[in-house]
Amino acid sequence: MKNSLFENISAGSFTIILHVALFALIFVGIDFQSTTHVTAQPKVDIVQATAMDEADVLAEMTRQQEYEDDKRQQEQERQDKIDKKFEQAEQELEDKKQEIVEQQQQAELEQQQRKLEAEQKQQEIEVLKEQRKIEEEKKQQAEVERKLEEQKKQQAEQERLAEEERKQIVAEERRAEEEKKRLAEADRKAAEQKKRDAEERVRKAEEEEKEKQRLAKIAEEKKKAEEKAAHEAKVKADREAAVAAKLKAQRDEAAKLLQDSLDAEAREQETMRINGVVDKHVSIIRQRVKRYWIKPSSAERGLQSTLQVSLLPSGEVKVVKVVKSSGNILFDRSAENAVYKASPLPVPTDPKALAKFKQFSFNFKPE
Amino acid sequence: MTKRWLTTITFLGACLSFQAQAELVIDIVGGTEAALPIAIVPFGSEGPTAPINISEIISNDLASSGRFDPLPKRDLISEPHEKSEINFKDWRLLRSEGLLVGKVSTEDGELHKVQFQLFDVYKSQQLAGMRYQVPAGGLRRLAHKIADQVYEALTGEVGVFSTRLAFVTEVKGVDGKKRYALQVSDADGANPRTVLQSKQPILSPSWAPDGERLSYVSFENGNAEVFVQEMRSGRRNSVAAFKGINSAPSWSPDGTKLALTLSKSGNPEIYVLELASGKLSRVTHNSQAIDTEAVWMPNGKELLFTSDRGGRPQIYKVSVDGGRAQRVTFEGTYNSSADISPDGRTLTMVHGFKGKYYIAVQDLQTGTLQVLTETGRDESPSFAPNGRVILYATEQRGKALLASVSVDGEIHRRFGESGKDVREPAWSPLRK
Missing domain, CATH: 3.30.1150.10 (Fusion Protein Consisting Of Minor Coat Protein, Glycine Rich Linker, Tola, And A His Tag; Chain: A; Domain 2)
Incomplete structure (x- = not known):
């Protein structure tokens, strides 16, 4: 209506305004003067309004709380700033320390590594030495056994010779007997022969005794050689066992290191997996909260x-x-x-x- | 082997930094700008049934603002009327931002005791609460007042549900003659009361800042004449009845002066009338152009008005003491009928485009213009006293009616079809 009035005015000229005025005047002239009725609008007031106690108390409390919170927060923020600076400095120091420690750890680890490798080489050399020694001893043992065998052979030859001798003696005795019969009269000769025989027997007996002792001695030597061999075998076995144990320890150590490093990798993978799960849920939670x-x-x-x-x-x-x-x-x-x-x-x-x-x-x- | 060691060391480092890392922080950026869900429980009642349904009025008010989404009644899980009856855990499941409960009691059916409490459901905390005693006739106004408090508690802005609207209705009587009425209703258009009836046109109602007086233009004496009427007593007097046109009154922010358009010099010009003394001072001096529809800037020192001094109607600004006027609107070939937001930042006006007229707003700082309506026959925009909504007159199927639009153009509303033509709306100031 404002527009239309404005439009009227702007479109028109003053004459239109005069026309409107004139028209209105005529209109008013025709109409009753008392066409306008006014109505009073007595105010309906709220008689009484009181804040609910709780609201008042709550408001006061809230105000107090807010004041205190503000103060506390300011103090907190100031404190936090100091703490944060201190923490930062500490953190930096800690980081530097950490870095040095890590460098040292690394150096130590490399040192250890080198040492371990050197030790291993040394051990391998020793093992080789040990094996050579064992082979040498085996050779010596074989030599001893060969000698022993030779001795046995000699002895067997002597026994055979002895046996032949004994058979000869028997034959001679028989011949002597025949000679005694044949040479009945030659008692003296026979007696002499007898005496000679007796002497021969004594000598023989002595020889036999001697031979017996020699054999015993050989047996003794053999026993001793056997005992020595057994002892050396035991020493050798012990040494071999020690070497084997050492090798086993080395292998176990290496295996343990390998396992540790595999475990570390597994842990790292686990951490990455957990981070992945966390990230995924952060994203879902973000979406949900944003929607609400x-x-x-x-x-x-x-x-x-x-x-x-x-x-x-x-x-x-x-x-x-x-x-x-x-x-x-x-x-x-x-x-x-x-x-x-x-x-x-x-x-x-x-x-x-x-x-x-x-x-x-x-x-x-x-x- | 060395490589493996390195890996191990890196892992150890990672472990340390992982532990040193602060707790999880999730950033939420954005959010929605939807209507706030609110649960409004029908008020409990004691004694004779109150003549109006308070909680329904509150619910309609809040919903009409477009900023609240009251829970449908069938979804209310229980009907508590005070804090002791509320099981907050249950209400949390409904995900309402607020819970409003209250009760009405009366012994004689006349004096009513009304109380309400608004709760933050998640913190089981009261956000607002009041107790009132009102006569039956004050219940409707009280309901709007409670809606204002809920609105303010949850949005931080002033509610305008207990303000009023003034407008002019036109009906054709049985004798074929037109009857005009200046009416005042609640802000929701309900409860209209006639404050002036006339067989002659009534135009341009304007509220005094105290909300107790209205000025308007009446043709009852044959000419456009400006009146001031007191709302309570109905007492009225003519304040401008000069020769020619007396129109477009607008109250100064301090309520002591009226800006007017007078053509007593032969051409429509802007004047300021001091009400107590009757002293009149001329503001514009441009006999070649029409200057009209002045409104006061909130600072009380400047006026905005419509003038065709540049060839086509545009909005200008001028000091109350006169002097050179500055053009304010530049977009389009037709801008008129300005109103200014209470914070003085936003201008609303009728913006003409290809022979159609729309309601538009212009940011006075940036100069950006935004058209808010689509009907094309819109006029007389008037800001709500919280600056959030603009009331205007429009036409639908040949019938003049009132409508409103939020300043962002998002929320549109039409006011009840009464069978009358309704025009010239003016939104009242806040009630004290």
Whole structure:
């Protein structure tokens, strides 16, 4: 109507305005003067309005709380800044230390490695030496046995000769007997012969005794050689066992190192796997909370609320705490409500990944 | 072998840094700008049934703002009326941002005791709560007042549900003659009351900043004449009845002056009238152009007005003391009927484009213009006192009616079809 009035005026000229006025005048002239009725609008007032006690108390408490929170937060922030600087310095020192330690560890490890390799070579040489020694001893043993065999052969020859001698003697005796018969009269000769025989027997007996002793001696020597061989075999066996044990220890050590390193790799892979699971669930949780977050229209760029959240293992939201307020109460509340409304949060079932979600933080930003 | 050692060392390092790393932090950036879900439980009642349903009015108010999404009644899991009856755990499952409960009691059916409490469901904490005693006739207004408090507690902005609308209706009587009425309704268009009836046109109602007086243009004496009427007593007097046109009154922010369009000099110009003394001062001096529809900037020192001094109607700004006017609108060939947001940052106006007229807003800092409506026959935009909504007049199937649009153009509303033509809306200031 304003427009149309404006349009009328602008379209028109003054004459139209005059016409309207004239027309209106005529119109008024025709109509009753008292065509206008006014109605009063008595005010219906609220008789009494009182704040609900709880609201008052709560408001006062909230104000007090907010004041204290502010103060506390300021102090906290100041303290945090100092702590943070101190922590940073400490962290840097720690990092440097860590780096030196790691370098030393590395050097030591390499040193150990070199030492281990040297030792191994030395051991291999010793093992070779040991084997050569054992072979030498084997050779000596064989020589002893060969000599022993020779002695046995000689002895057998002597015995054979002795036997032949004895047979000759018997034949001679028989011949003598025949001679005695044939030479009956030659008693003296016979007696002499007898005497000679007796003497011969004594000599023979002596010889036999001598031979017996010699054989005994040979047997004794053989026994001794056998005992020596047995002892040497035992020593050799012990030495071989010691070498074998040493080799086994070395092999075990190497195997253990290999196993450790494999375990480390496995752990690293496990950590990566857990991180993957955590990342996936962070993304799902982010989507869900974002969907439930209704930003107040007063949420201006630059606001940020930091919320600390504790979850039950089921993902149900246990506690939400504003740890850093945006300064806009409605913005903070909308963020808190978003987390509560998104409960239960989709947490991983893997216990190691789940542990990361026991307590964590949200940063809410309008854009 | 060395390589393996290196791997081991790297792993150890990784372990250390892993432990030193702070706890998990998840960034949430963005979020939605949806309507806030809210649970509004029907108020409990004691004694004779109240003549109106308070919780229903609150629910309609909040829903109409487009910023709340009241839970459907069938989804309410229980009907508590005060804190002790609320099982917050149950309500959390419904994921409402707020829970409103209350009750009404009366012994004689006249004096009503009303109380309400608004809770943050997740923290089991009361966000707002009041207790009132009102006569039966004040219940509707109280319901709007409670809606305002809920709105403010949850959005941080002032609610305008207990404000009023002024507008002019036109009906054709049995005698074939037109009847005009200046009416005032609740902000939801309900409860209309007539404050002036006339057989002659009534135009341009304008609220005084105290909400207790209205000025308007009436042709009852044959000419466009400006009146000021007190709402409570109905007492009225003519404040401008000069020769020619007396039109487009607008109250200064301090309520002591009116800006007017007068053609007593022969050409429509902007004047400022001091109400107490009747002192009149001329603001514009441009006999070649029409200057009209002045509105006050919130600072009380400048006026915005429509002028065709550049050939086509555009909005200009001028000091109340006169002086050179600055052009404000540049986009398009037709901009008129300005109103300014309470913070003085946003201008709304009728924006003409190819013979059609739309409601548009212009950011006064950036100059960006945004068209908010689509009907093409829109006029008389008026800001809500919280600056969030613009009320305007439009036409539908040949019938004039009122509509509103949020300043972002997202939420559109039409006010009830009464069978009358409704025009010239003006949104009241906040009630004190």
